[in-house]
Amino acid sequence: xxxxxxxxxxxxxxxxxxxxxxxxxxxxxxxxxxxxxxxxxxxxxxxxxxxxxxxxxxxxxxxxxxxxxxxxxxxxxxxxxxxxxxxxxxxxxxxxxxxxxxxxxxxxxxxxxxxxxxxxxxxxxxxxxxxxxxxxxxxxxxxxxxxxxxxxxxxxxxxxxxxxxxxxxxxxxxxxxxxxxxxxxxxxxxxxxxxxxxxxxxxxxxxxxxxxxxxxxxxxxxxxxxxxxxxxxxxxxxxxxxxxxxxxxxxxxxxxxxxxxxxxxxxxxxxxxxxxxxxxxxxxxxxxxxxxxxxxxxxxxxxxxxxxxxxx
Amino acid sequence: xxxxxxxxxxxxxxxxxxxxxxxxxxxxxxxxxxxxxxxxxxxxxxxxxxxxxxxxxxxxxxxxxxxxxxxxxxxxxxxxxxxxxxxxxxxxxxxxxxxxxxxxxxxxxxxxxxxxxxxxxxxxxxxxxxxxxxxxxxxxxxxxxxxxxxxxxxxxxxxxxxxxxxxxxxxxxxxxxxxxxxxxxxxxxxxxxxxxxxxxxxxxxxxxxxxxxxxxxxxxxxxxxxxxxxxxxxxxxxxxxxxxxxxxxxxxxxxxxxxxxxxxxxxxxxxxxxxxxxxxxxxxxxxxxxxxxxxxxxxxxxxxxxxxxxxxxxxxxxxxxxxxxxxxxxxxxxx
Numbered sequence: 001x002x003x004x005x006x007x008x009x010x011x012x013x014x015x016x017x018x019x020x021x022x023x024x025x026x027x028x029x030x031x032x033x034x035x036x037x038x039x040x041x042x043x044x045x046x047x048x049x050x051x052x053x054x055x056x057x058x059x060x061x062x063x064x065x066x067x068x069x070x071x072x073x074x075x076x077x078x079x080x081x082x083x084x085x086x087x088x089x090x091x092x093x094x095x096x097x098x099x100x101x102x103x104x105x106x107x108x109x110x111x112x113x114x115x116x117x118x119x120x121x122x123x124x125x126x127x128x129x130x131x132x133x134x135x136x137x138x139x140x141x142x143x144x145x146x147x148x149x150x151x152x153x154x155x156x157x158x159x160x161x162x163x164x165x166x167x168x169x170x171x172x173x174x175x176x177x178x179x180x181x182x183x184x185x186x187x188x189x190x191x192x193x194x195x196x197x198x199x200x201x202x203x204x205x206x207x208x209x210x211x212x213x214x215x216x217x218x219x220x221x222x223x224x225x226x227x228x229x230x231x232x233x234x235x236x237x238x239x240x241x242x243x244x245x246x247x248x249x250x251x252x253x254x255x256x257x258x259x260x261x262x263x264x265x266x267x268x269x270x271x272x273x274x275x276x277x278x279x280x281x282x283x284x285x286x287x288x289x290x291x292x293x294x295x296x297x298x299x300x301x302x303x304x305x306x307x308x309x310x311x312x
Numbered sequence: 313x314x315x316x317x318x319x320x321x322x323x324x325x326x327x328x329x330x331x332x333x334x335x336x337x338x339x340x341x342x343x344x345x346x347x348x349x350x351x352x353x354x355x356x357x358x359x360x361x362x363x364x365x366x367x368x369x370x371x372x373x374x375x376x377x378x379x380x381x382x383x384x385x386x387x388x389x390x391x392x393x394x395x396x397x398x399x400x401x402x403x404x405x406x407x408x409x410x411x412x413x414x415x416x417x418x419x420x421x422x423x424x425x426x427x428x429x430x431x432x433x434x435x436x437x438x439x440x441x442x443x444x445x446x447x448x449x450x451x452x453x454x455x456x457x458x459x460x461x462x463x464x465x466x467x468x469x470x471x472x473x474x475x476x477x478x479x480x481x482x483x484x485x486x487x488x489x490x491x492x493x494x495x496x497x498x499x500x501x502x503x504x505x506x507x508x509x510x511x512x513x514x515x516x517x518x519x520x521x522x523x524x525x526x527x528x529x530x531x532x533x534x535x536x537x538x539x540x541x542x543x544x545x546x547x548x549x550x551x552x553x554x555x556x557x558x559x560x561x562x563x564x565x566x567x568x569x570x571x572x573x574x575x576x577x578x579x580x581x582x583x584x585x586x587x588x589x590x591x592x593x594x595x596x597x598x599x600x601x602x603x604x605x606x607x608x609x610x611x612x613x614x615x616x617x618x619x620x621x622x623x624x625x626x627x628x629x630x631x632x633x634x635x636x637x638x639x640x641x642x643x644x645x646x647x
Contacts (some may be wrong), residue, residue, distance in 0.1 A: 203413065204408060204410060204413035204414045205413065205414055205415055205416040205417070207369060207408070207414075208406075208408060208414045208415065208416075208476070208479070209416070209427075210369055210400070211367055211369060211400055211401060211405060211406040211408075211480075212400060212401035212405070212427065212428045212432070212479070212483075213396075213397040213398065213399070213400030213401040213402060213428070213432055214397070214401075214427065214428075214431055214432075215397065215431070218427075218431060222419070222423075222427070223416050223419070226418045226419075227416070227417070227418055300418060301417065301418055302417070302418065302463040302465070303417055303463070303465045
């Protein structure tokens with residue numbers, strides 16, 4: 001097991017290196033530089049030279065690559081080009097906790113509500129509750145989160161005045177962005193759970209459990225759910241990625257001071273250190289999430305062996 | 313002797329697309345304490361459905377439409393599902409056909425074994441675990457401590473069936489229903505499992521209903537035999553009576569179709585034709601189309617039960633006094 005984890009860690013480092021390299025190549029393949037102005041004013045040539053020298057942009061690309069790899073390895077990307085008073089690290093440590101909080105709350109809400117909806121639908125398959133749950137799920141999948149966000153603001157902030165339309169100040173301001181972001185993943189989880197639950201409930205071991213006189217609740221929670229969860233776990237890695245990147249749009253709509261703003265702005269303004277820093281940072285998080293998902297498999301289904309088969 | 317279980321006029325139907333399948337059409341049987349009853353019949357004759365009905369496991373779209381199942385004075389068909397759960401596993405338990413699928417792949421043997429004790433008998437986990445180890449030793453599992461921690465996929469088929477049997481026995485029920493308990497096992501394991509059933513019965517005095525289409529299993533296990541065909545019990549009697557003195561053409565054909573090592577004939581003797589469609593069961597005897605001795609009345613009127621001798625009864629028109637000649641012909645035939 002330790003051996004497996006060790007090998008996985010190595011693979012993860014390799015993945016991050018590949019991502020970092022690709023980011024570097026793509027970044028320099030986009031035309032323009034951080035000092036190209038958007039409003040047409042051109043910098044003085046000497047000033048631009050000095051600036052490029054300051055940020056090592058005058059050096060040949062291979063050298064720049066090495067400098068950049070060093071910054072990746074040491075988690076130190078230096079200051080942002082557009083916001084010279086902030087380092088990339090401080091941007092991340094400012095913005096990430098907010099994005100992370102939003103992402104995690106969303107993920108938890110999506111999983112729990114998706115589970116409840118899916119299980120209810122499966123237990124009452126082809127009855128009224130099932131139809132209601134699946135209608136909600138289809139709506140959830142088909143409405144994009146930015147549309148839902150606008151609708152929620154219109155209804156609950158403008159019309160009813162119950163919840164603030166923007167900012168990140170109290171739990172009240174967290175409600176709308178969470179709903180907007182969680183609805184899609186919730187719907188996907190609900191549909192998946194419904195299908196796998198219906199299949200699991202017809203299995204022989206469920207009949208065995210019933211023949212022991214266990215209550216329906218216990219049978220669902222103990223015998224069925226763990227088996228029904230497997231396909232959901234498979235999806236969870238991708239879903240988490242979707243939620244994390246989805247926060248960028250939602251943060252913009254609700255004016256939430258998360259990382260999304262820096263991430264999107266940095267690309268528009270060719271803020272090289274910020275692009276590199278945030279991309280590598282996000283990829284690392286996703287890679288760790290996928291690793292956790294893989295570990296969860298082994299826990300859910302003992303038939304799945306993560307490491308080499310032990311000699312019996 | 314007061315029977316432990318008494319099934320009276322049990323009817324079970326399944327609502328399907330395009331009609332109702334009358335899977336069980338009025339069966340009666342009883343089981344005494346410590347007795348083994350074998351229910352024999354080909355696929356689709358209603359034997360498994362009957363056993364599920366006793367367990368209270370008939371689901372929508374199936375329904376018990378008539379009859380009663382009296383167990384220790386209670387009619388199980390009238391219990392609510394909550395009351396029925398107090399019977400399941402505690403008073404009556406079940407061993408299923410396929411041990412590869414009857415165990416939950418994601419739970420340890422321990423958690424599946426002791427859950428009945430914990431949730432039904434409210435035992436503490438520690439006591440339940442002791443109990444589990446005792447039962448595992450009973451059913452012939454070595455290293456029970458080790459096994460408890462394992463998952464079903466780590467055990468062989470025979471071992472798993474022993475676990476399933478241990479699970480059925482752990483709450484000390486009075487009646488064990490075994491639905492084709494050896495069908496999914498290979499032959500050497502089959503014999504071991506049947507021996508196990510016998511030793512369990514000797515030890516606990518448990519009553520067993522064994523459902524099977526394997527006449528070898530019947531010969532080894534049964535005290536009494538009920539032969540089912542198309543949802544009815546066509547013959548019932550002691551093992552001796554049914555094996556050696558059967559007078560029902562179906563039972564005789566069934567016994568005749570068994571491959572025997574001591575006979576030189578190389579051809580199998582199947583029963584020609586197939587069972588009737590239970591969407592619209594026949595008015596008369598269900599076996600009429602396949603019966604070489606069918607008379608005109610057989611297709612029109614359902615035969616009544618007739619008693620051949622003490623404890624041996626069959627449903628066949630050949631027992632009618634007006635059919636003496638045909639009956640003699642049957643008894644003289646190869647069948």
